[in-house]
Amino acid sequence: MPPPHPPSPSHRPTVSPSRPTTRLAPSPTGALHLGNARTFLITWALARQNNWSIILRIEDLDGPRIKPGAIEATIDILHWLGLSWDTGPFIQSHDLEPYRAAMRSLAHNALAYPSDLSRSEIEAAASAPQEGVHETPFPASLRPPIHPRPFIDESTNWRFLTPPGPVEFHDHFAGPQRLDPASTIGDFIIWTKRAQPSYQLAVVVDDHRQGVTHIVRGNDLLDSAARQLLLYRALHFSPEPRYTHLPLIRGHDGKRLAKRHGDTRLETYRAAGVSPERIIGLLAMWSGVTPNPEPMPAADFAARFRLNTMSPTDITFTSENHAWLLGN
Numbered sequence: 001m002p003p004p005h006p007p008s009p010s011h012r013p014t015v016s017p018s019r020p021t022t023r024l025a026p027s028p029t030g031a032l033h034l035g036n037a038r039t040f041l042i043t044w045a046l047a048r049q050n051n052w053s054i055i056l057r058i059e060d061l062d063g064p065r066i067k068p069g070a071i072e073a074t075i076d077i078l079h080w081l082g083l084s085w086d087t088g089p090f091i092q093s094h095d096l097e098p099y100r101a102a103m104r105s106l107a108h109n110a111l112a113y114p115s116d117l118s119r120s121e122i123e124a125a126a127s128a129p130q131e132g133v134h135e136t137p138f139p140a141s142l143r144p145p146i147h148p149r150p151f152i153d154e155s156t157n158w159r160f161l162t163p164p165g166p167v168e169f170h171d172h173f174a175g176p177q178r179l180d181p182a183s184t185i186g187d188f189i190i191w192t193k194r195a196q197p198s199y200q201l202a203v204v205v206d207d208h209r210q211g212v213t214h215i216v217r218g219n220d221l222l223d224s225a226a227r228q229l230l231l232y233r234a235l236h237f238s239p240e241p242r243y244t245h246l247p248l249i250r251g252h253d254g255k256r257l258a259k260r261h262g263d264t265r266l267e268t269y270r271a272a273g274v275s276p277e278r279i280i281g282l283l284a285m286w287s288g289v290t291p292n293p294e295p296m297p298a299a300d301f302a303a304r305f306r307l308n309t310m311s312p313t314d315i316t317f318t319s320e321n322h323a324w325l326l327g328n
């Protein structure tokens with residue numbers, strides 16, 4: 001093993017780690033809908049209840065190119081809902097150097113390698129996909145020889161050398177977790193051929209350098225937490241964050257709330273004359289604050305919300321919910 005690659009200056013946290021810190025991390029590709037809004041409202045309420053500092057981080061690296069004005073629109077709708085933050089916005093695309101520094105460290109320590117195999121080449125080499133796992137696990141047989149490398153070629157995909165064995169952690173809401181990314185996912189992409197970090201790497205580098213201690217987000221990212229913890233360890237980042245993964249809002253078909261369930265974007269409700277208090281009233285019922293929806297400002301939600309009495313089951317968005325928002 002070569003000696004650990006010294007962290008570059010850009011690895012230093014840009015935010016004081018002395019106070020517990022959480023983040024709102026919207027991706028400006030999909031405008032904020034009722035599902036993300038509930039997650040952000042709960043994150044904000046927990047921060048206000050526990051005196052955590054809040055960072056706003058715009059995750060504009062993941063997914064398609066961001067339309068002009070999308071970042072401003074995301075910030076505007078969060079303010080409209082009544083949310084606030086102490087630091088930021090940090091915009092990921094503005095400085096890729098911290099992610100490159102992490103890549104140099106992983107590649108130098110023989111924990112990452114370039115890999116431009118196509119999906120069909122990977123599928124041909126993999127065994128039948130397991131139930132509930134959507135990605136084809138990357139078969140270890142496709143690994144190239146592993147040795148320290150310079151991180152020079154930014155326009156190719158790079159994978160992380162996923163170590164064998166389970167990753168265990170305690171989720172503050174979802175409870176004890178034991179996940180096995182080596183067998184369900186294999187070596188995953190941490191740098192993409194679009195010359196930018198993948199979501200998994202970007203989120204770890206940012207949470208570390210921005211001093212994030214408490215991560216609150218939807219439970220669709222629960223299995224990402226295992227990959228992210230492996231990256232924390234490989235990069236010698238500590239302390240590891242505490243995770244709180246929240247239940248999701250689903251459509252009538254049981255799928256995670258999305259465009260196919262109709263337009264539930266906050267900006268669409270705002271344009272239809274719906275008040276933020278009414279949106280929060282519905283989110284409050286969904287969060288166990290009230291038995292029926294009743295309009296309330298964000299500050300009342302923060303005073304009344306209790307994580308330990310919130311139902312752990314996912315919520316279904318119904319046509320009655322939509323009608324109530326519109327005042328029908």
Ligand code: GLU
Pocket residue numbers: 025026027059203216217221
């Ligand atoms: N940007 C991601 C999203 O909007 C959140 C990522 C995270 O919380 O780690 O779904």
